[in-house]
Each structure stands twice: as structure tokens, then as C-alpha cells.
Amino acid sequence: MWAFINKLRSPKxxxxxxxxxxPWFWAAAAxxxxxxxxxxxxxAPADYQQGNSFRIIYxxxxxxxxxxxxxxSMAISGLVFMVWKIKVxxxxxxxxxxxxxxxxxxxxxxxxxxxxxTWGTWWMWDARLTxxxxxxxxxxxxxxxxxxxxxxxxxxRAASVLAMVGVINIPIIKYSVDWWYTLHQxxxxxxxGRSAMPMEMWAPLLIMVLGxxxxxxxxxxxxxxxxxxxxxxxxxxxxxxxxxxx
Amino acid sequence: MxxxxxxxxxxxxxDDRWLFEGLDLDIHRGxxxxxxxxxxxxxxxxxxxxxxxxxxxxxxxxxxxxxxREVREHFLANLLYLGHAPGVKAGxxxxxxxxxxxxxxxxxxxxxxxxxxxxxxxxxxxxxVPAGQLSAGQQRRVALARLTLTQRALWVLDxxxxxxxxxxxxxxxxxxxxxxxxxxxxxxxxxxELAESPVLRRVQLG
Amino acid sequence: xxxxxxxGGLMVAVSATxxxxxxxxxxxxxxxxxxxxxxxxxITLFPIGISPDPQLLAxxxxxxxWVAALLAALLSLDSLFRSxxxxxxxEQLLLAPQxxxxxSLAKVAVxxxxxxxxxxxxxxxxxxxxxxxxxxxxxxxxxxALGTASLSLIGAIGAALTVGLARGGVLLSLLVLPLYIxxxxxxxxxxxxxILGDGIxxxxxxxxxxxxxxxxxxxWAIAASLRISING
Numbered sequence: 001m002w003a004f005i006n007k008l009r010s011p012k013x014x015x016x017x018x019x020x021x022x023p024w025f026w027a028a029a030a031x032x033x034x035x036x037x038x039x040x041x042x043x044a045p046a047d048y049q050q051g052n053s054f055r056i057i058y059x060x061x062x063x064x065x066x067x068x069x070x071x072x073s074m075a076i077s078g079l080v081f082m083v084w085k086i087k088v089x090x091x092x093x094x095x096x097x098x099x100x101x102x103x104x105x106x107x108x109x110x111x112x113x114x115x116x117x118t119w120g121t122w123w124m125w126d127a128r129l130t131x132x133x134x135x136x137x138x139x140x141x142x143x144x145x146x147x148x149x150x151x152x153x154x155x156x157r158a159a160s161v162l163a164m165v166g167v168i169n170i171p172i173i174k175y176s177v178d179w180w181y182t183l184h185q186x187x188x189x190x191x192x193g194r195s196a197m198p199m200e201m202w203a204p205l206l207i208m209v210l211g212x213x214x215x216x217x218x219x220x221x222x223x224x225x226x227x228x229x230x231x232x233x234x235x236x237x238x239x240x241x242x243x244x245x246x
Numbered sequence: 247m248x249x250x251x252x253x254x255x256x257x258x259x260x261d262d263r264w265l266f267e268g269l270d271l272d273i274h275r276g277x278x279x280x281x282x283x284x285x286x287x288x289x290x291x292x293x294x295x296x297x298x299x300x301x302x303x304x305x306x307x308x309x310x311x312x313x314x315r316e317v318r319e320h321f322l323a324n325l326l327y328l329g330h331a332p333g334v335k336a337g338x339x340x341x342x343x344x345x346x347x348x349x350x351x352x353x354x355x356x357x358x359x360x361x362x363x364x365x366x367x368x369x370x371x372x373x374x375v376p377a378g379q380l381s382a383g384q385q386r387r388v389a390l391a392r393l394t395l396t397q398r399a400l401w402v403l404d405x406x407x408x409x410x411x412x413x414x415x416x417x418x419x420x421x422x423x424x425x426x427x428x429x430x431x432x433x434x435x436x437x438x439e440l441a442e443s444p445v446l447r448r449v450q451l452g
Numbered sequence: 453x454x455x456x457x458x459x460g461g462l463m464v465a466v467s468a469t470x471x472x473x474x475x476x477x478x479x480x481x482x483x484x485x486x487x488x489x490x491x492x493x494x495i496t497l498f499p500i501g502i503s504p505d506p507q508l509l510a511x512x513x514x515x516x517x518w519v520a521a522l523l524a525a526l527l528s529l530d531s532l533f534r535s536x537x538x539x540x541x542x543e544q545l546l547l548a549p550q551x552x553x554x555x556s557l558a559k560v561a562v563x564x565x566x567x568x569x570x571x572x573x574x575x576x577x578x579x580x581x582x583x584x585x586x587x588x589x590x591x592x593x594x595x596x597a598l599g600t601a602s603l604s605l606i607g608a609i610g611a612a613l614t615v616g617l618a619r620g621g622v623l624l625s626l627l628v629l630p631l632y633i634x635x636x637x638x639x640x641x642x643x644x645x646x647i648l649g650d651g652i653x654x655x656x657x658x659x660x661x662x663x664x665x666x667x668x669x670x671x672w673a674i675a676a677s678l679r680i681s682i683n684g
Binding site for chain 3: 082134137138140141144145148149151154157158161162164165166168169172173175176177179180183
């Protein structure tokens with residue numbers, strides 16, 4: 001464990017190991033997303049109440065899952081950075097924030113699109129959508145705070161603290177929004193409120209979720225690598241790398 | 247127990263720029279150590295590290311032989327730090343300001359002590375005037391009154407002579423030397439030329 | 453020169469910090485009154501912007517009162533650590549041989565005492581102006597008193613994170629408002645429930661639980677944030 005943590009201290013080690021991991025995640029993501037999309041859109045049966053419009057859950061649900069998971073992994077990265085002073089963790093947290101915000105936006109947008117045939121409106125204060133909206137604000141806060149500091153090191157620490165505070169609050173927010181929603185006469189449909197989905201429906205959903213996760217890991221690795229190069233421009237190993245490429 | 251503060255292979259990196267590297271520093275009791283260096287050489291940062299404000303450094307710092315990260319509370323109980331800003335509340339009187347500072351170290355003190363300390367820095371008669379109505383130099387004197395009021399072994403002073411008049415400068419210099427002679431130690435940065443003295447040592451940064 | 457062991461005296465330090473902040477704020481009455489005036493002003497805007505119809509106002513009053521009080525509490529947060537940061541006493545607070553979390557808690561307590569509590573006491577008067585149904589006034593004040601304590605604690609984290617920034621005010625709201633939502637839900641919910649004649653015990657219990665969590669965790673986050681900001 002300690003050996004691993006010590007290795008993580010070196011951005012160079014992370015740079016080389018991620019180069020080996022990255023293609024596998026890209027391949028897995030492409031395969032899973034392709035299978036999941038084709039299966040979900042073409043072969044899964046239509047919902048008996050909502051017809052074909054339910055198929056948007058194959059995008060909405062994985063995006064919503066990912067949006068929350070990214071916030072958690074961002075907070076964990078922040079904790080690792082604060083406790084063990086591992087810079088790679090902070091670089092990963094830096095690139096995760098916009099990614100998470102984008103995923104939250106995708107979840108919100110797909111929810112809104114789904115709302116048109118179902119509720120007849122682009123926006124309903126559905127419990128899930130409201131939580132997503134608040135999550136988006138949390139992401140924007142982390143991104144803005146990081147950017148507001150003149151010293152990047154201080155910005156990194158501040159963003160880490162805020163991510164940790166946020167991650168403690170997310171379950172509380174989620175619980176209170178659900179509670180608030182049930183109190184104010186819920187709409188007849190919620191985007192994921194159906195019970196007992198048949199296997200032909202949830203199997204592609206599972207594949208899509210896995211595909212989204214692989215995509216996220218691959219993208220994070222890729223962007224963390226470029227962040228490493230950007231921050232370590234003055235280090236010898238990066239300059240040697242540049243020489244090699246030349 | 248003559249050693250006070252010790253730094254080994256101290257280095258500070260700020261946003262990928264090394265302010266200083268491989269710094270070894272021994273500060274003994276009975277010494278005034280003046281940190282010198284051009285602007286931007288990291289004098290203030292060094293003082294902040296050595297006074298335990300910045301934990302973001304490489305290398306080790308020892309306080310009387312114990313690692314500073316472990317004896318932080320003990321270290322702080324023996325430290326008096328004066329930074330660029332005097333830390334004097336404009337809305338409070340000099341007496342009230344000093345009361346708070348004394349209380350921070352768990353000591354309630356009494357007004358007699360505080361009035362005496364203020365008299366020593368030439369502020370008798372100003373005890374109950376809101377500090378906001380005092381001049382910049384007088385406000386700094388309120389902060390300097392803490393040197394007399396609280397007994398601390400280690401003084402870390404960042405530009406303590408700022409805004410002080412000539413008479414005050416001489417008195418403060420004498421006070422630093424007296425503190426060193428009494429077995430305390432002083433770590434100071436200043437643009438003011440300190441008079442040569444057997445207790446004075448210079449350390450060059452950058 | 454003798455060495456000192458940490459002399460303890462945490463209570464002395466905490467009560468002195470409490471007294472100091474209380475004195476400072478009481479000498480600048482404007483800073484205490486401004487959030488209250490803001491609260492009254494915002495409440496005045498709603499009947500003008502929506503409609504003077506008492507029935508309509510009564511329906512939305514719990515939410516309006518809570519949102520306006522929340523914004524007023526937020527407004528005063530920026531100055532919580534600002535002047536200490538500017539005059540250098542924040543550095544000294546960080547160097548006190550005392551747990552910083554306890555000292556910051558004393559500062560937050562003063563903030564609540566002179567912002568949250570007056571807002572809670574004033575809310576029933578504004579409730580009359582919004583035709584808030586009888587029977588909910590006590591709950592309004594109680595829920596606000598409990599809720600604003602959590603708001604002060606959570607908000608202080610944001611204030612500590614942004615104190616080193618030249619223009620942290622708007623950013624502070626962006627950071628803190630999403631975290632305020634649970635308190636708003638249960639606070640406004642309590643008043644709503646009181647109007648409908650439902651039990652309010654659950655709401656008040658949850659508000660209390662939120663306060664307990666904030667009391668346990670926020671001081672540490674505030675302390676960590678202050679240490680970051682001082683080096684900004």
C-alpha cells in the first residue's frame with residue numbers, strides 16, 4: 001500500500017502507467033457503448049406506458065450515475081491530495097470537475113427532452129432533476145473557486161476542501177429533495193420511477209452504465225496526462241520526452 | 247538546551263517555482279538572526295514556514311530537537327510572530343487588543359500589566375482611544391507592546407521597523423538585543439540596517 | 453528565558469474571542485442592522501412584484517420569509533473573516549496555541565447571535581405583513597433560529613474559503629447557496645406544516661440534526677479553509 005502511494009507521488013510513474021492502461025479503457029468504452037446503444041435503441045422492447053420515449057434513460061441514467069460518481073471521486077482525489085500531498089490526485093481532480101459538470105448537464109438535458117413527450121413541458125421540478133440541478137451548481141462552485149485563486153496550489157487546496165464538504169452534503173441534499181418532492185404532490189411519472197423493469201430493458205442499461213464509466217476513466221486518464229505535461233513542463237523528464245518526440 | 251530552532255534541507259516550492267532549496271538553518275538561544283535577500287527571494291515565506299503558518303514545505307524543522315509537526319502546540323506557546331500587518335483591531339482600544347492577545351495564550355492577565363506594556367512603547371494616555379484613531383506607527387507600537395507583555399522565547403518579526411519613528415527604532419533594536427542577551431532568540435527581516443552586535447548573525451537568501 | 457508548555461486556557465481564549473467579536477460588531481451597529489433592513493426590504497418587494505392579494509401572499513409566505521432570511525444571513529457572511537484578514541489578526545488567530553476550530557466556532561457563534569437570531573425574532577412581524585396564517589408564527593421564529601445557526605456554520609466555510617480573494621462576495625454565494633438547500637427545505641417545510649396543522653416535530657428534529665452535523669463538522673472545515681486562505 002505504502003509502496004503504491006509512494007509511486008503515485010511521481011507524476012512520471014503515473015504518466016507511463018496510464019499510457020498502458022488508457023487504450024484498454026478506450027476499447028472497452030467503445031465496445032460497451034456500441035453494444036448498449038444498438039441493443040437499447042433497436043432491440044429492447046418499448047415501454048407499455050411511455051412507448052419509445054423511455055429509451056432516453058439509456059443516456060440519462062448512466063449520465064446521472066456518472067455525474068454523482070465523478071463528484072465522489074473528485075472529493076476522494078482531493079482527500080488524497082490533502083493527506084498525502086500527491087499532486088497527481090489534484091491534477092485528476094482538476095480535470096474531473098468540468099467532466100462531471102458536463103455529465104450533469106447531459107443528465108439534465110436528457111431529462112428535459114424526456115419531459116416533453118411525458119409531461120408536455122421541458123421542465124418539471126422532479127426530484128431527480130432538481131437534485132441534478134443542485135449538483136450542477138456544486139460543480140460550478142468547485143470550478144469557480146479553483147479558478148479564483150492567484151496561487152494554483154491554494155486554489156487546489158480550496159477546491160479539495162469544497163469538494164469534500166460537497167460530498168458530505170450530496171446525500172443530505174438528495175434526501176431532503178426527495179422528501180420535499182413527495183410532500184408536494186408528485187407528478188404521475190418520474191424519470192426512473194418505474195418498478196420491476198424486465199431484463200431485456202435493464203440489461204442494455206447496465207451495459208451503457210459500464211460503457212459510460214469506461215469512457216470516463218479513459219478520458220480522465222488522457223486529460224490527466226496532458227495536465228501532467230502542462231504542469232511539469234520545466235521538469236527534466238518532460239523535456240527529455242519532448243526531445244524524443246522531436 | 248542551547249538550540250532553539252533548526253531547519254534541515256528546507257525547500258519551498260510555490261506553483262512549480264523553487265523559492266529556496268536545501269536550506270540548513272540553526273538558530274540558537276541568545277541570537278538575533280537577520281534573514282536577508284532581494285525582493286521575492288522568499289523571506290516572508292521562510293518566516294511563515296519557520297513560524298508554523300505554512301505547512302507546505304519540504305525538509306524538516308525541529309524545535310529543541312523535536313520535529314515541529316509533532317510539537318506544534320508547544321512550539322506555538324513559545325512563539326511570538328509579528329507579520330506585515332500589525333494585527334491590531336481598529337474598532338478596539340489598545341487595551342482591548344492586548345487583552346485578546348493575552349487571552350489567546352490562555353492568560354487573562356490584568357490591566358496593570360497591559361498599561362505598563364503600553365507605557366513602554368510610548369502609548370500611555372492612549373490606552374482607551376480606539377486604535378482606528380491612532381497613526382500607523384502607533385498601531386504598530388500596540389503590536390510591539392506584545393513583546394513586553396507576553397514572555398516568549400522565540401520572536402519572529404517580519405519588517406517590525408515599518409512605520410516606526412527614529413526614536414522608536416532605537417528602542418526596538420535595544421529590546422531585540424536585550425531579548426537575545428536574556429537567552430531568547432529573534433528571527434527578523436528588515437530593510438533597516440541593524441547595528442553590529444555580537445549577538446547578530448546574518449543569513450543570506452536567494 | 454524559560455520555555456513555556458502550552459498553558460491550556462482554551463475557555464479563556466474562546467470566551468475572549470467571543471467577547472472581542474461581540475464588542476466589535478456592537479460598535480458597528482450598521483453591520484448588525486443592515487441584514488435586518490435587507491430582510492424587510494426584500495419582503496416588501498414581493499407584494500409589489502406579485503400581488504397584494506392576502507390569500508396569495510399567505511400561501512407563499514413561509515417560503516418567501518425563509519428565502520429572504522436566508523439571503524439576508526448570506527449577505528453578512530462576507531465580513532465574517534474579512535476585517536481580521538485585512539488587519540492581520542487572522543494570522544495571529546491561526547498562531548494561537550489553541551485549536552483553531554474552537555476559536556472559529558466562537559466567531560461563528562457571534563455571527564449567529566447578531567444576525568440569525570435577530571432575523572428569527574423579526575420574521576413574525578414581517579409574517580403579519582404577508583398575512584401568514586395564525587398559529588405558525590412561533591414555529592417560524594423557532595425554525596429560523598435553529599436553521600440560521602446551521603446557515604452560519606455552513607456559510608462560514610465559504611467565507612473562510614473566499615476571504616483571501618479580493619472579490620469573494622459573489623463567489624461566496626455560489627459556493628454556499630447549494631449547501632443551504634436542505635436547511636431551506638426543512639425550515640420552510642416546518643412553517644408550512646404548522647399552517648396545515650400537521651405535526652412539526654419531524655421538521656424541527658431534522659433541523660436539529662442538521663445543526664448537530666454542522667456543529668460537528670463545520671468548525672474543522674472552517675479551520676482548514678482559513679489555513680488555506682491565509683497563504684492565498
